[in-house]
Amino acid sequence: MALILKPEGFPRPDTRLRLTVSYGETDRMGYAYYGHYPHWFEQARGRFIRERGMSYAAVEARGVWLPVRDMAVRYLRPAHYDEDIVVRAGVAAWGRASVTFVYQVFGPPDDGVLLAAGETLHACTSPEGRPIAVPDWLRSLFSV
Template sequence: MLQYPDTKTNREETCMSSERKLLLTTRIPVRWGDMDAYGHVNNTVYFRYFEQARVEWLESMDFAVSPERAEAPVIINASCTFLMPVNYPATVEVRLYAGEPGRSSVMTWYELRVEGDDRLYAEGAAKVVWMDMRTGRSVALPDTLRTVFDQ
């Protein structure tokens, strides 16, 4: 099995913040078409897996992801560290964590594993900002979102 080089990332900054809370775990089947010419899941698909976890989390809190909303979450940056390749067939398990919210944003982190395997295959991060879709400016996070971190 192909293994990526041992890359020492700043895990505290990217994915392993000590001030984070597990908010969602989801399982996503790997599709044959997710693979690239090297025979493993294409790097862009990892971002889709993280996106799916983020959308499931937001929708579970009744924040429909829809272009018709006046205010909505957007991401202003995203990153992924690829630790091991994922191959078809598989089901990935994505764990979504979030940090203490700011005025208009919250940092999210992701851990990606293959179901039945405890090893970490990838880790990622994305900063989510609540935005007024008409003005393009950030607005305060909804109170209902903030209460998740008080529990």
């Protein structure tokens, strides 16, 4: 996995999700707990799909599931309690039966400091978990 550590190399189209780090998302030092980043990625990925006119549930209703096969996160600087952050998401690569999403976490938004970069590789499967080719409609949906 090649994490995208520079904003200018990020794929288009993309989405940006604004969040505020809650007290419950922090550790004793007031830093965002590392385990919350994948959840933030999931929220941004869901927004990416919704902004293209379909929900994750609607994709599944059409018989396409996208389970995570692999994930990587590079933590560069901590996000802090009560800090506004932005999670950016986009599609970086397509396989015959997979799609790779990439993420960047910035904070605070006014400074635009890159806090973390991540990637999730999703298998494209039937509801029964069998690999299927990425449908053309899904590839088209994620490209607008």
